[in-house]
Amino acid sequence: AQSVTQPDIHITVSEGASLELRCNYSYGATPYLFWYVQSPGQGLQLLLKYFSGDTLVQGIKGFEAEFKRSQSSFNLRKPSVHWSDAAEYFCAVGDPYSSASKIIFGSGTRLSIRP
């Protein structure tokens, strides 16, 4: 069964600084990979997803993520964060060979922005 780990519970970065949120997965083959963001009081919104092909994926709001098979990682990056990026970020993994549409979520990383 697949699983996903987000090792950082809480990260604080200064506005304008670069950001990298870590995500590691466990799966026997190449899974489907997702990053979602949850702003305070809101539901989750998809930032980006990887199914196959180019391992560098561009998403909304200036985010990107890189799939690295050798490291079983799918880290999320942004070159310059804005105060509005303060939110909780979830990495998720899905099984491409499953007929169901279930995905497994990590425990989340809360991002705070220092003015």
Place this chain on the structure above:
Amino acid sequence: DVKVTQSSRYLVKRTGEKVFLECVQDMDHENMFWYRQDPGLGLRLIYFSYDVKMKEKGDIPEGYSVSREKKERFSLILESASTNQTSMYLCASSLGTRQETQYFGPGTRLLVL
């Protein structure tokens, strides 16, 4: 845009009450999901449905049931609410049977006293 709505944003119930959480999606999606979200645990799948009247247990179905009588509506039922069911409940929907993007509602924060 896909819209997933949940009947309540906040709900306060007493232990032992029967609780209904309603979710409606407007994009003719096949799949619908109920998750609970707790600090440090992320989202955990309670139940999902891939068609009307069809349902499958997720990772934590105990104490919950679901109903899907119409394609656009998926209800989560707490037969006898307990304090350990105090949580944020999120509904989601997706288009088909592959790993499609899931679209989420705003959540219902349930407090069981």
